[in-house]
Amino acid sequence: MKPLAVLNKSINQQVIVELKGRRGYRGILDGYDPHMNLVLRNAEEILDNDVRRKLDSIIVRGDNVIYISP
Amino acid sequence: MKPLAVLNKSINQQVIVELKGRRGYRGILDGYDPHMNLVLRNAEEILDNDVRRKLDSIIVRGDNVIYISP
Amino acid sequence: MKPLAVLNKSINQQVIVELKGRRGYRGILDGYDPHMNLVLRNAEEILDNDVRRKLDSIIVRGDNVIYISP
Amino acid sequence: MKPLAVLNKSINQQVIVELKGRRGYRGILDGYDPHMNLVLRNAEEILDNDVRRKLDSIIVRGDNVIYISP
Amino acid sequence: MKPLAVLNKSINQQVIVELKGRRGYRGILDGYDPHMNLVLRNAEEILDNDVRRKLDSIIVRGDNVIYISP
Amino acid sequence: MKPLAVLNKSINQQVIVELKGRRGYRGILDGYDPHMNLVLRNAEEILDNDVRRKLDSIIVRGDNVIYISP
Amino acid sequence: MKPLAVLNKSINQQVIVELKGRRGYRGILDGYDPHMNLVLRNAEEILDNDVRRKLDSIIVRGDNVIYISP
Numbered sequence: 028m029k030p031l032a033v034l035n036k037s038i039n040q041q042v043i044v045e046l047k048g049r050r051g052y053r054g055i056l057d058g059y060d061p062h063m064n065l066v067l068r069n070a071e072e073i074l075d076n077d078v079r080r081k082l083d084s085i086i087v088r089g090d091n092v093i094y095i096s097p
Numbered sequence: 098m099k100p101l102a103v104l105n106k107s108i109n110q111q112v113i114v115e116l117k118g119r120r121g122y123r124g125i126l127d128g129y130d131p132h133m134n135l136v137l138r139n140a141e142e143i144l145d146n147d148v149r150r151k152l153d154s155i156i157v158r159g160d161n162v163i164y165i166s167p
Numbered sequence: 168m169k170p171l172a173v174l175n176k177s178i179n180q181q182v183i184v185e186l187k188g189r190r191g192y193r194g195i196l197d198g199y200d201p202h203m204n205l206v207l208r209n210a211e212e213i214l215d216n217d218v219r220r221k222l223d224s225i226i227v228r229g230d231n232v233i234y235i236s237p
Numbered sequence: 238m239k240p241l242a243v244l245n246k247s248i249n250q251q252v253i254v255e256l257k258g259r260r261g262y263r264g265i266l267d268g269y270d271p272h273m274n275l276v277l278r279n280a281e282e283i284l285d286n287d288v289r290r291k292l293d294s295i296i297v298r299g300d301n302v303i304y305i306s307p
Numbered sequence: 308m309k310p311l312a313v314l315n316k317s318i319n320q321q322v323i324v325e326l327k328g329r330r331g332y333r334g335i336l337d338g339y340d341p342h343m344n345l346v347l348r349n350a351e352e353i354l355d356n357d358v359r360r361k362l363d364s365i366i367v368r369g370d371n372v373i374y375i376s377p
Numbered sequence: 378m379k380p381l382a383v384l385n386k387s388i389n390q391q392v393i394v395e396l397k398g399r400r401g402y403r404g405i406l407d408g409y410d411p412h413m414n415l416v417l418r419n420a421e422e423i424l425d426n427d428v429r430r431k432l433d434s435i436i437v438r439g440d441n442v443i444y445i446s447p
Numbered sequence: 448m449k450p451l452a453v454l455n456k457s458i459n460q461q462v463i464v465e466l467k468g469r470r471g472y473r474g475i476l477d478g479y480d481p482h483m484n485l486v487l488r489n490a491e492e493i494l495d496n497d498v499r500r501k502l503d504s505i506i507v508r509g510d511n512v513i514y515i516s517p
């Protein structure tokens with residue numbers, strides 16, 4: 028199953044997104060594009076395992092992504 | 098909803114833009130392009146949670162963006 | 168044998184993926200694309216030789232990859 | 238208003254250009270291209286808020302730009 | 308002789324691959340593509356001149372390569 | 378005036394080229410291409426304001442350039 | 448004279464190649480491609496002005512290059 032197909036199947040489900048620089052986000056996947064730019068809603072920013080911020084909706088730029096876990 | 102569609106819906110609304118290097122901007126989204134280059138008006142530069150500078154209008158280069166929160 | 172052909176032959180087999188920043192993943196290769204974005208299932212995150220996290224499924228972004236060992 | 242349209246409107250006007258690495262330039266925008274490469278005339282280089290150098294004309298490479306403020 | 312032609316001539320021969328971050332690999336070149344992604348078999352990972360790991364087969368991502376020596 | 382047009386007008390004239398990593402070059406611009414790769418002749422390498430090396434001719438790769446001053 | 452034309456004229460002549468990370472190579476230019484990937488023969492690796500290694504032939508990846516001096 029190709030990476031974008033897995034993203035597609037994860038729409039409306041919770042995902043964990045790990046970024047470069049010890050940053051992570053947890054939220055409901057609302058959208059994506061082929062660059063792996065992501066839209067998350069009900070998102071929490073996690074820095075070193077602590078929830079640092081809550082965000083109704085964020086667009087995460089794909090080139091910061093290390094992995095996405097559906 | 099795709100990332101650029103979310104940006105499009107956010108035109109004329111306040112957004113928070115988090116960049117690499119602990120820098121952030123808050124302002125009204127005035128425009129964008131497919132590289133996520135952004136135009137903000139009435140912008141505030143935020144460095145480590147402090148407002149450091151006010152700028153009538155700025156063009157932020159997309160490749161510095163970590164996330165945009167509408 | 169070209170790099171993507173080796174990936175193709177490794178589908179449904181265990182692979183080790185070494186990323187920039189001392190991070191590694193071990194899991195069953197479920198998919199890939201030409202950018203070397205990878206889908207792993209039953210994945211383990213390895214940081215400095217310790218298993219740090221178990222993940223049912225992850226999409227690893229190709230531009231972090233140093234090597235993949237089938 | 239799209240980012241390049243804002244640049245276009247700023248031709249012959251003073252702009253501030255903030256680059257990666259704590260460097261900035263102030264000058265009259267003389268030209269640009271779609272990569273955000275810029276031509277400034279009567280430019281001042283600013284490092285940590287001090288004017289460090291004056292330059293009749295410079296071409297700034299776009300991939301160093303964080304923001305441009307018209 | 309162009310770089311990819313040299314790689315082509317080195318198929319089935321031992322090569323040394325030096326990567327960013329003080330890492331190197333020695334192994335038999337099994338394949339490559341135009342991005343300089345490489346397939347090595349009977350590979351040894353070398354870190355600061357010590358063999359650190361032996362790997363039957365690896366795919367090395369081209370954008371980490373500093374040089375390849377046939 | 379577009380960035381490449383300024384470069385074109387600077388052929389056979391002295392330019393200063395500032396690169397990432399505190400390095401600079403001063404020399405006669407002999408050629409360029411759209412990536413801002415440059416050919417300089419009678420070049421001097423400048424590191425922290427000292428002339429460190431003289432070079433009859435160099436090709437500078439464009440992606441290291443911060444600015445070029447004609 | 449354009450950068451690639453200068454490279455072309457340097458085939459079979461000695462060149463100095465300076466890379467990111469204080470590394471350099473001296474050798475006979477045997478080939479190149481438009482990405483400035485280079486083939487050198489009778490190459491010497493130079494680290495902080497000392498010859499550290501001799502290599503019959505190497506392919507240097509272009510994106511590490513700072514400058515090439517024919």
